[in-house]
Amino acid sequence: MSAASQSFEAPAEARTSAAPAGRRSGRAVSARLLLGVVLPLGLGLVWEAVVASGFASGRLMPPPSRVIAELVRLASTGALWEHSLITLSRVLGGFAGGAVAGIALGVLTGTSRLLRDLLDPSFQALRSIPSIAWVPLFILWLGIFEASKVTLIAVGVFFPVYLGVSSALMSVDRRTAEVGRIFRLSRLATVRRILLPSILPATVVALRTGLGLGWMFVVAAEFMGASSGLGYLLVDGQQLGKPTQILAAILTFAVLGKATDAILASLAAPFLRWQDSVGEAP
Amino acid sequence: MLQLDHLSKTYPNGTLALDGVSLTLREGEILAVVGGSGCGKSTLLRLASGLDTPSRGRVLLDGQVVAEPVARIGMVFQEPRLLPWLSVAENVAFGIRELPEAQRRARVEALLGEVGLSDYAARWPKELSGGQAQRVAIARALAPEPDVLLLDEPFSALDAFTRIDLQDHLIRLWQHHKRTFLLVTHDIEEAVALADRVVVMKPDPGRLAAEIPLDLPRPRLRSSAPFQAAERAVRGALSDALRREPQRTILN
Numbered sequence A: 001m002s003a004a005s006q007s008f009e010a011p012a013e014a015r016t017s018a019a020p021a022g023r024r025s026g027r028a029v030s031a032r033l034l035l036g037v038v039l040p041l042g043l044g045l046v047w048e049a050v051v052a053s054g055f056a057s058g059r060l061m062p063p064p065s066r067v068i069a070e071l072v073r074l075a076s077t078g079a080l081w082e083h084s085l086i087t088l089s090r091v092l093g094g095f096a097g098g099a100v101a102g103i104a105l106g107v108l109t110g111t112s113r114l115l116r117d118l119l120d121p122s123f124q125a126l127r128s129i130p131s132i133a134w135v136p137l138f139i140l141w142l143g144i145f146e147a148s149k150v151t152l153i154a155v156g157v158f159f160p161v162y163l164g165v166s167s168a169l170m171s172v173d174r175r176t177a178e179v180g181r182i183f184r185l186s187r188l189a190t191v192r193r194i195l196l197p198s199i200l201p202a203t204v205v206a207l208r209t210g211l212g213l214g215w216m217f218v219v220a221a222e223f224m225g226a227s228s229g230l231g232y233l234l235v236d237g238q239q240l241g242k243p244t245q246i247l248a249a250i251l252t253f254a255v256l257g258k259a260t261d262a263i264l265a266s267l268a269a270p271f272l273r274w275q276d277s278v279g280e281a282p
Numbered sequence B: 001m002l003q004l005d006h007l008s009k010t011y012p013n014g015t016l017a018l019d020g021v022s023l024t025l026r027e028g029e030i031l032a033v034v035g036g037s038g039c040g041k042s043t044l045l046r047l048a049s050g051l052d053t054p055s056r057g058r059v060l061l062d063g064q065v066v067a068e069p070v071a072r073i074g075m076v077f078q079e080p081r082l083l084p085w086l087s088v089a090e091n092v093a094f095g096i097r098e099l100p101e102a103q104r105r106a107r108v109e110a111l112l113g114e115v116g117l118s119d120y121a122a123r124w125p126k127e128l129s130g131g132q133a134q135r136v137a138i139a140r141a142l143a144p145e146p147d148v149l150l151l152d153e154p155f156s157a158l159d160a161f162t163r164i165d166l167q168d169h170l171i172r173l174w175q176h177h178k179r180t181f182l183l184v185t186h187d188i189e190e191a192v193a194l195a196d197r198v199v200v201m202k203p204d205p206g207r208l209a210a211e212i213p214l215d216l217p218r219p220r221l222r223s224s225a226p227f228q229a230a231e232r233a234v235r236g237a238l239s240d241a242l243r244r245e246p247q248r249t250i251l252n
């Protein structure tokens, strides 16, 4: 080895330009998507056939065709858009408030020992209260209308975001933080140039969890004295005995929840291209 | 230059990692500290860099006490520790943010050229091999033009070929930048290939055992008789250092 070492040239390294690695082919993706719909589609078709051939009435569990008809009816009267839009605006309003507060307080407690000792115990105590338990109080304080609903959603979003951000900050690798120390970054520069970029992936996960909880809490909020929104359609469908309306609202919830999560994920993806993980951007 | 003055370090758990180590770096030399795993090499460099504070003794740079990291002392860690969210070029520029844009870009370009990675400027760290990443880390440490560069087993995680390649790179950087290097390693061949002077450490607690000056001409031919004689001398000093304390070494 030692004889070879002197004549050993720097290895000629591939001169490829920075090409993003591991992009899956479009065909493989659509094949996998198809695989995912096999089960729900199959079950729907089976139920459709069972009801059509008269083995079941489908009164309590209507077949897909009736649910679709109900969706079309709701859409054509404009009710579907109206209720969806109201629910969506409640979720987004609550999400915005909860996320901003969660990130801000998470960063403060995650970067300052003093603030952490001061604030974190209170947040942990508040977190152990099931958030729905606040509803009566919020209604007393803020009334029955929008403010109490949006606040409840914001509370639901706040905790996962706060917890995700502050715990991610505290588990930043010491070795990474030392790079900041060796280049003598100020405290603020360390937060901005080392800590915040380090926790970006965890923050996106926390925000997506928060958004999911926002959708959960909007249903709770709309169960309580709402006269509009998808949650109202649920209650209304139950009181009038219209399972098709309930299922139509549930389907809409599913589509909206998935869509907002996908939008959030794709907004974050360009900032996470540097990540070196098994599953590329979701 | 850099002076380590009777450095001792006891970790909070009671481990005495270093006991009264004194070393003086000469301007422009490469000093290699050789010792087995756990004999306090990393501890020594962490104290020298100001990342940790000694329990006793002090670190002096031209007579000034070094109590925290300073611009004139750079550090290359055992792992590259690149920031994964920055491109290769941005990583190299990490420590020179205060320079004007044009100057900063010129320096990054020059350094990437010197470590043979000009074509990789726009890449993410995840797209580099281990050897390439460590070259970026060396470029990053040199970017602020420190007077002293501390290197903590920088090539120990690499295969033999890559290691020799990087050692050659390091010598070229040293000849071009004319800085003082303090290199810590457990690899005797590496120490003899690079250093002007080798210091041997012994463990439990970490102390200096011997100093071996190397006046081998550069470039050094690893297969030459003087090179191999120097390797034997360092190896001999290392085993002497361990042998002089039979009970301790056997018990451990």
Ligand SMILES: Nc1ncnc2c1ncn2[C@@H]1O[C@H](COP(=O)(O)OP(=O)(O)O)[C@@H](O)[C@H]1O
Residues within 6 Å of the ligand: B011, B012, B013, B015, B016, B017, B035, B036, B037, B038, B039, B040, B041, B042, B043, B044
């Ligand atoms: N943070 C730490 N806390 C306690 N003991 C440590 C710490 N770091 C290192 N040590 C101990 O100090 C000794 C020297 O460690 P180190 O300087 O890392 O050795 P080397 O770099 O030569 O392998 C070892 O016995 C190790 O276990």
Ligand SMILES: [Mg+2]
Residues within 6 Å of the ligand: B041, B042, B043, B153
């Ligand atoms: Mg070490």
